[in-house]
Amino acid sequence: MNEPLADIGLAGLAISGILIGVALALSLVRRLGLEKDLIVAALRALVQLLVVGFALRIVVDDDDPLIFTWIWVVLMAVVAAWTVRRRAPEVPNVIPLSLSAFAAAAVVSLGVLFGLGVFEPTGRAIVPIAGMMIGNSMTATVVVARRIVAEANDHRDLIEARLSLGLSAQDAFAPHLREAVRTGLIPQIETTKTVGLIALPGAMTGLILAGVEPVDAVRVQVSVMYLVLGSVSATAAVMAIGLTRGLFTSDHRLAGRGSVSSPP
Numbered sequence: 158m159n160e161p162l163a164d165i166g167l168a169g170l171a172i173s174g175i176l177i178g179v180a181l182a183l184s185l186v187r188r189l190g191l192e193k194d195l196i197v198a199a200l201r202a203l204v205q206l207l208v209v210g211f212a213l214r215i216v217v218d219d220d221d222p223l224i225f226t227w228i229w230v231v232l233m234a235v236v237a238a239w240t241v242r243r244r245a246p247e248v249p250n251v252i253p254l255s256l257s258a259f260a261a262a263a264v265v266s267l268g269v270l271f272g273l274g275v276f277e278p279t280g281r282a283i284v285p286i287a288g289m290m291i292g293n294s295m296t297a298t299v300v301v302a303r304r305i306v307a308e309a310n311d312h313r314d315l316i317e318a319r320l321s322l323g324l325s326a327q328d329a330f331a332p333h334l335r336e337a338v339r340t341g342l343i344p345q346i347e348t349t350k351t352v353g354l355i356a357l358p359g360a361m362t363g364l365i366l367a368g369v370e371p372v373d374a375v376r377v378q379v380s381v382m383y384l385v386l387g388s389v390s391a392t393a394a395v396m397a398i399g400l401t402r403g404l405f406t407s408d409h410r411l412a413g414r415g416s417v418s419s420p421p
Contacts, residue, residue: 234259304341
C-alpha cells in the first residue's frame with residue numbers, strides 16, 4: 158500500500174480553513190450577505206463531524222458488538238425521517254412513510270452488499286455504507302413526496318375527470334406518479350452516468366488519499382454507486398406507493414382538499 162496522504166494534522170485542518178476565508182471575501186466583495194451562513198455552516202460541520210468522529214469509536218471497532226452499529230443505523234434513519242418532515246411539511250404521514258422507505262432500501266441494498274458477501278458485515282463497513290444509503294435516499298424521498306402532493310393538487314380536476322370516466326385510482330393518477338418518481342430518480346441516474354468523467358466521487362477520492370490503489374478504489378466506488386442508485390430507487394418506490402394510497406379513498410375517489418396540503 159502507498160503512503161497515506163490523509164493524515165493532515167491540526168495544522169493542515171487550520172490551513173484548509175483559508176478556503177472558507179475565500180468564500181467570505183467573495184460574499185463581502187459582492188455584497189451577497191452570506192457571511193453569517195458561511196461561518197455557521199463551517200462551524201456546524203466541524204463540530205458535528207468531530208462529535209460523530211468520537212462517537213463512531215464505539216461502533217467501528219471490530220471487537221465491539223454489532224448491536225451498537227445497528228442502533229446507530231436506526232438513529233440515522235430516524236433523524237433522516239425527521240429531516241424529511243421538516244423539508245416536506247405538506248406531505249401527510251411523511252415520517253412513517255419515510256421510515257418504511259428507508260427500511261425497504263436497507264433490506265434491498267444492505268442485504269445484497271452484506272448478505273452476498275460483497276463487504277464484510279463489520280461496524281467499520283456498515284455505518285458509512287448505511288450513511289450513504291440513507292443520505293442519498295433522504296433527498297430522493299423529499300423530492301418524490303413533494304412532487305406527488307403537488308401533482309395531486311395541481312392536476313386535481315384532470316384526475317377527477319379520469320375517475321369520472323371509470324378509471325381506477327391507480328390508472329387515473331399513473332401519469333402524475335410516473336412524473337414524480339422520474340423527478341426523484343433522474344438526478345441520481347445522471348450522476349451515475351457521469352461519475353469519473355467530471356469529478357471523482359467522494360468514496361473513491363477518500364480511498365486514494367488513504368493510499369489505496371486506484372483500481373481497488375474504483376471497485377469499491379462502483380459498488381457504492383450501485384448501492385446508492387438501488388437504495389434511491391427503493392425509497393422512491395415505497396414512498397410513491399404509500400403516499401398515493403393515502404390520496405384516494407377506498408371507493409377510488411380523490412381525498413378532500415383538506416387531506417392533501419398545498420405546498421408552502
